[in-house]
Amino acid sequence: MNSETECQLELKSINTYYGKSHILYDVSMKVRKGELVGLLGRNGVGKSTTLNSIMGVVTPQSGSIIFEGNNICGLQPYQIARRGIGIVPEERRIFPTITVRENLLMGQKPAAGSQGNEWTIDKIYEYMPLLKKLDGNKGGYLSGGEKQMLSIARSLMGNPSLLLLDEPMEGLAPVIVNELCGMIKRINETGVSIILVEGSMRSILQVCQRVYVMAKGAIVFDGSADELEQNKDIQCTYLEV
């Protein structure tokens, strides 16, 4: 397999700061096309900052972020979104005053490349039948799981080729978590690459092919889900509380 040609996103030694605080230390990671990659770590280790750096919310002071062959470092979030990266941020940021359908329409835009097979409202409803039932409901009246589903669906309407999911399972009931895991897998099977950020290892091991573990703003582990499951040292030192 030629990993260089298949590499969709590559972070090359990025260093990100919030003001004078150094948050990310030489973070490097790769996501191949169609891959579902997990990013694990305790609270405050820099997982969300990594996603924010990719998305352009905060610009790394050094290093580069290569997406589909182009350096996207320094671009505005909307420019990055238009290149085909979608993000589902923490706190399920849906628009509360408009309906589920309007929320989906807000996210609609054609695919950045000519990949065909675009996401439409009908296709979304096929994958997430629950949203079809809630079609006319205002976003603000949905439950936590429903909001999360809508947030992911809205990102898909932008036809991203890479989807960043920031702790989508946080605060949800186990039954809903299982449902979401299944949904994330199904989305990945359609060809969308995914970076799934989570605090808990269980859901990551359930769905991801490859996992990065972060600690104190740096990558401390890079391997397959099976390797992580067997590596008790990493689990004890960096993941268990």
Place this chain on the structure above:
Amino acid sequence: MMGLNIKHIVGFVILCLALIALPWMVGEFELRLISQIACFSLFVLSFTILYGHAGLLSFGQAAYFGVGAYVCALAFKYVAGMPFLAAILLGAIAAGIAAWLIGMFCVKLTGAYFSLLTVAFSQFLFAIAFKWRSVTGGDDGLVVSKNPITLPFGGSIDTMNTTSMYYLILLIVVLCYLACLWLTKTPFWNMVRCCKENDERASFVGYNTYMTKVLAFTIAGFFGGVGGALFAINESFVSTDVIDMNRSFVCLMMAFIGGANSIIGSVIGAAIYTVLTDMISKYTPYWELILGCLFIIIILFFRDGFVSLLPKARALMSKWKTATGKEN
């Protein structure tokens, strides 16, 4: 249009008929006052769409009202045979351009910094109007020498006649309101609302939030400019009063009195403020004190303005109807 039913259409037709019949029911002074309310309502609308819909609290909306008024007056002064409607359009476009240029700087900021920068730019334009006496007349102002409107099939409309002016202003204001209502149903306006709710969220969806806000600012300035141009025509005079800080705060008061989130609230606010000012100032020189107290009461107890009382009044009416129906 979405959400329209037979009741709305009947109500709209009755309102139009009442407005058409108004010149036969009131005197010339009252008619001029109503025309003034119509002009101010567009001014307030420019604030409402910025604050209520885009979440941008501008303290300098008089800038665009003033630019509209001055450019319209100058067009009549310097261009011989200036067509009437073209002068209004010129005023509105100039205000739109001014808003676009100012908006490009202001919308980069948020919160108090945004508001303060709008004040700074407004004061800058005020200073031009005040100091550039050779063009603007300074605090002596400019007389607006309007040309009559020539009709395409012969004849003309006398622009010095209060009734003709009333109809013309009414027509333009109604068209502007319909345009604004249409605009609020467009996907672009959904973007504007999303920027108000959360800038970052909207940019993650792929929207250029900066340009969206600049465009909303420009549209608001355009409507303010139409209001200013109509005001200049109605008053036949323009002075620095139209562009000073006080005018911006009067606009803000009108908006909050009517309901700063509502398009209809802008008409209600302009009407209540103008009528009250006229009525109270007849009896006491301390009319501003009374208006100030009214403003405090509204901010404390009716933050959504008088427009929020309409559904309550409707509910009371239907209760009363039900009660009287049962008695019968």
